[in-house]
Amino acid sequence: MGDEPTMRDVARAAQVSVSTVSRVINGEKYVGRATRERVTEAVARMGFQPNALARNLRPGQASSTLALVVEDLSNPFSAAIADGVDEVARARDHLVLLGSTKRDFTRERDVLQEMVRRRVDGILVVPRPENHAHLHAEISRWAPMVFLDRVPRGVKADAVVLDNRGGARRATADLVTRGHSRIGYLGGASSVTTGAQRLAGYRQALRDNGLEPDPSLVRLDNHDVASAQEAAASLLAGSEPPTALFADNNRMTLGAATAVHRSGRPVEITGFDEVEMAELLSLPLTLVTYDAVELGRRAAALLLDRIAGDPAKPRRVTLPTSLTHFGSHDHA
Amino acid sequence: MGDEPTMRDVARAAQVSVSTVSRVINGEKYVGRATRERVTEAVARMGFQPNALARNLRPGQASSTLALVVEDLSNPFSAAIADGVDEVARARDHLVLLGSTKRDFTRERDVLQEMVRRRVDGILVVPRPENHAHLHAEISRWAPMVFLDRVPRGVKADAVVLDNRGGARRATADLVTRGHSRIGYLGGASSVTTGAQRLAGYRQALRDNGLEPDPSLVRLDNHDVASAQEAAASLLAGSEPPTALFADNNRMTLGAATAVHRSGRPVEITGFDEVEMAELLSLPLTLVTYDAVELGRRAAALLLDRIAGDPAKPRRVTLPTSLTHFGSHDHA
DNA sequence: CTGTTAGCGCTTTCAT
DNA sequence: ATGAAAGCGCTAACAG
Numbered sequence: 001m002g003d004e005p006t007m008r009d010v011a012r013a014a015q016v017s018v019s020t021v022s023r024v025i026n027g028e029k030y031v032g033r034a035t036r037e038r039v040t041e042a043v044a045r046m047g048f049q050p051n052a053l054a055r056n057l058r059p060g061q062a063s064s065t066l067a068l069v070v071e072d073l074s075n076p077f078s079a080a081i082a083d084g085v086d087e088v089a090r091a092r093d094h095l096v097l098l099g100s101t102k103r104d105f106t107r108e109r110d111v112l113q114e115m116v117r118r119r120v121d122g123i124l125v126v127p128r129p130e131n132h133a134h135l136h137a138e139i140s141r142w143a144p145m146v147f148l149d150r151v152p153r154g155v156k157a158d159a160v161v162l163d164n165r166g167g168a169r170r171a172t173a174d175l176v177t178r179g180h181s182r183i184g185y186l187g188g189a190s191s192v193t194t195g196a197q198r199l200a201g202y203r204q205a206l207r208d209n210g211l212e213p214d215p216s217l218v219r220l221d222n223h224d225v226a227s228a229q230e231a232a233a234s235l236l237a238g239s240e241p242p243t244a245l246f247a248d249n250n251r252m253t254l255g256a257a258t259a260v261h262r263s264g265r266p267v268e269i270t271g272f273d274e275v276e277m278a279e280l281l282s283l284p285l286t287l288v289t290y291d292a293v294e295l296g297r298r299a300a301a302l303l304l305d306r307i308a309g310d311p312a313k314p315r316r317v318t319l320p321t322s323l324t325h326f327g328s329h330d331h332a
Numbered sequence: 333m334g335d336e337p338t339m340r341d342v343a344r345a346a347q348v349s350v351s352t353v354s355r356v357i358n359g360e361k362y363v364g365r366a367t368r369e370r371v372t373e374a375v376a377r378m379g380f381q382p383n384a385l386a387r388n389l390r391p392g393q394a395s396s397t398l399a400l401v402v403e404d405l406s407n408p409f410s411a412a413i414a415d416g417v418d419e420v421a422r423a424r425d426h427l428v429l430l431g432s433t434k435r436d437f438t439r440e441r442d443v444l445q446e447m448v449r450r451r452v453d454g455i456l457v458v459p460r461p462e463n464h465a466h467l468h469a470e471i472s473r474w475a476p477m478v479f480l481d482r483v484p485r486g487v488k489a490d491a492v493v494l495d496n497r498g499g500a501r502r503a504t505a506d507l508v509t510r511g512h513s514r515i516g517y518l519g520g521a522s523s524v525t526t527g528a529q530r531l532a533g534y535r536q537a538l539r540d541n542g543l544e545p546d547p548s549l550v551r552l553d554n555h556d557v558a559s560a561q562e563a564a565a566s567l568l569a570g571s572e573p574p575t576a577l578f579a580d581n582n583r584m585t586l587g588a589a590t591a592v593h594r595s596g597r598p599v600e601i602t603g604f605d606e607v608e609m610a611e612l613l614s615l616p617l618t619l620v621t622y623d624a625v626e627l628g629r630r631a632a633a634l635l636l637d638r639i640a641g642d643p644a645k646p647r648r649v650t651l652p653t654s655l656t657h658f659g660s661h662d663h664a
Numbered sequence: 665c666t667g668t669t670a671g672c673g674c675t676t677t678c679a680t
Numbered sequence: 681a682t683g684a685a686a687g688c689g690c691t692a693a694c695a696g
Contacts (some may be wrong), residue, residue, distance in 0.1 A: 004473070004474060006688090006689055006690090007689065007690065008689080008690095016666075016667085017666065017667045017668075018667090018689085018690075018691095019666070019667065019668080019690095019691080019692085020665090020666060020667075021690095022690065022691060022692090023665095023666085025690095026691085029665095030665055030666085031665070031666085032665055032666080035665080035666080047470055047473060049445065049448045049449050049474060050449055050689085050690075051389075051449065051451060051688090051689050051690070052446075052449040052450045052451070052690095053385045053388050053389055053395070053450065053451055053688095053689080053690095054389055054672090054688075054689035054690040054691085055689080055690055055691070056385050056672095056690095057383075057385055057386055057389060057671095057672045057673065057674090057688095057689080057690075057691090058671085058672050058690075058691060058692085059672065059673090061672090061691085063385070065429075065450075068430075072415070073411055073412075073414045073415035073418055074411070074412065074415040074625065076408070076411070079405055079406070079408070079411035079414075080405075080406065082405045082411075082414075082430070083404070083405035083406040083432075086405055086430060086432050090432065095429055095430065095431060095443075095446060095447075095450070096429070096430045097397075097427055097428070097429050097430070098400075098414070098418060098427065098428045098429070098430050099427060100418050100422065111427075113381065114384075114427060115427075116381045117381050117382055117383065117384040118384045118385065118397075118427070119383060119384070119385055138379055141336070141379060142336060142381060275608070282614040293406065338672090338673060338674090339673065339674065340673080340674095348682075348683085349682065349683045349684075350673085350674075350675095350683090351674095351675080351676080351682070351683060351684080352681085352682060352683075353674095354674065354675060354676085355675095355681095355682090357674095358675085362681055362682085363681070363682085364681055364682085367681080367682080382673085382674075383672090383673050383674070384674095385672095385673080385674095386672075386673035386674040386675090386688090387673080387674055387675070388674095388688095389672095389673080389674075389675090389687095389688045389689065389690090390674075390675060390676085390687085390688050391688065391689090393675085393688090
């Protein structure tokens with residue numbers, strides 16, 4: 001490194017002006033057959049690669065880059081989103097610049113700022129719950145934004161979210177239908193809107209079926225598998241234990257499964273989120289699943305439309321969930 | 333969008349020259365207290381964000397961006413790598429530009445080229461097996477590269493890989509120790525070097541223990557779970573069926589588990605790669621695991637050192653694997 | 665068809 | 681301590 005050819009070098013080598021090289025590179029018409037060949041040859045021989053940064057310097061020029069800001073790639077949910085985003089970005093000739101927030105609001109701020117400085121064409125973000133409308137206004141001045149999975153309160157902007165409430169409602173109703181009337185609820189961070197929506201769906205389903213939600217069956221703010229397991233165990237150890245458990249998310253499901261497995265009791269579990277190899281698990285499980293890849297795809301498509309100039313007013317897309325049974329259930 | 337302030341605008345507003353604004357932005361010394369304040373105020377008021385592309389135009393200036401080229405983010409292995417890369421990139425103030433090859437060599441070429449055009453500071457790539465040394469030479473002229481997981485044959489470059497051979501050898505030996513002498517082998521694409529190394533380890537372990545590898549027990553080129561399952565089933569249906577199965581990778585393990593489960597026979601399975609919730613599976617399983625996140629971390633660290641100018645000769649880092657037992661094993 | 669001429673937004677001497 | 685001016689690599693009128 002240190003001797004990379006520029007367009008000038010190519011021009012010199014091919015005995016033409018830089019404009020001509022530029023024309024050839026960009027496949028413009030009106031370039032003489034012979035000249036074009038001479039340039040093409042020089043480009044190939046010298047291994048010239050045009051500097052995209054210089055090109056993008058010109059105002060109005062797109063950088064063909066989308067920013068994707070997620071919590072953490074170690075999370076399968078984020079990874080699936082990234083996969084979907086990458087898929088449509090690639091199909092439309094864009095690359096994805098990744099940024100992770102590690103659940104830190106300050107970092108989200110910094111990452112978004114860094115994205116803007118690099119002049120990405122648009123920004124996809126799974127926002128932190130505590131987000132300020134102020135920040136979004138600042139950022140979206142520089143590039144269109146689309147929110148994924150969550151929408152900061154009070155912010156009107158494009159967003160693609162899941163039908164959390166509907167999914168939880170349907171899953172809970174399913175449990176009731178199968179004869180359960182005491183259904184425990186294991187939830188993650190109660191401050192997160194998605195969790196609140198799922199809890200609301202659970203409650204609604206109970207009421208729909210004439211059951212009064214029992215607060216003592218609800219355990220919130222379990223942040224990892226271990227605490228979820230503890231919470232589940234304590235629920236099962238109660239005097240009037242639940243006969244089924246609804247788990248807020250992936251980690252809650254895992255904790256619940258372990259606790260139920262150890263208890264040796266036939267407690268049914270229904271959980272939100274995908275679980276790998278669920279069909280091979282030793283206990284029956286019902287899952288509220290959704291297509292996280294599609295979440296990424298739709299959001300990216302929406303963003304690209306905005307970038308292309310779509311003037312429609314902020315759009316909110318809600319993706320459906322579906323209910324799947326794994327293992328043997330007693331169809332009483 | 334359309335009215336973003338430039339440094340000139342800020343300069344005008346603060347009644348100073350652009351050079352002064354530049355100095356303030358970059359926190360240089362020798363700027364008058366009052367002047368600095370005036371500029372800072374203008375920057376904040378106007379919401380100015382410096383254009384990183386313009387800054388990077390100057391030769392020798394780093395873009396603080398690392399390219400990461402993987403097969404596909406839907407693959408947990410790739411996602412883990414990306415997570416590790418992101419972690420150390422962030423710690424050293426870099427962002428990650430993502431590119432996926434979707435197992436297509438042409439796409440890999442294109443993506444790498446696109447990365448170079450954007451003048452990334454360095455490139456991390458999980459190369460396609462059929463890679464040409466030629467391409468790598470071309471690319472690495474523009475930016476240092478580090479290979480992950482696989483090393484293109486005949487290319488001497490930095491790489492971080494797994495101890496595939498050692499891991500398979502140890503796992504197979506473990507099976508032998510537990511009394512198995514007929515061990516089936518389920519492999520993915522035989523053209524991939526990692527697979528070849530694992531197969532070599534399996535064979536070596538057998539020989540180490542005085543057993544002659546039986547070719548009829550080896551089934552290669554199973555590209556998905558379904559074909560792995562079929563292959564496993566056919567192995568189990570043989571006249572002298574194996575009492576244990578060694579699975580090349582994640583998908584092979586899954587296929588093997590399903591086949592064994594259905595056969596109802598007590599065939600032990602040992603597989604390469606992580607499997608989520610393995611501890612909850614209904615059958616015993618032994619896994620050769622490794623830290624894919626660490627793979628990403630190490631590779632990124634190595635690359636950043638190169639970028640910083642580390643002149644050492646190409647380095648090859650091999651990460652260890654470990655053997656873990658899940659479920660109940662008969663410790664005969 | 666092809667070359668000349670201005671910049672794009674910012675950094676960096678070089679003066680003052 | 682601050683400004684003027686040149687230039688990074690490329691594109692885009694505008695001439696010929």
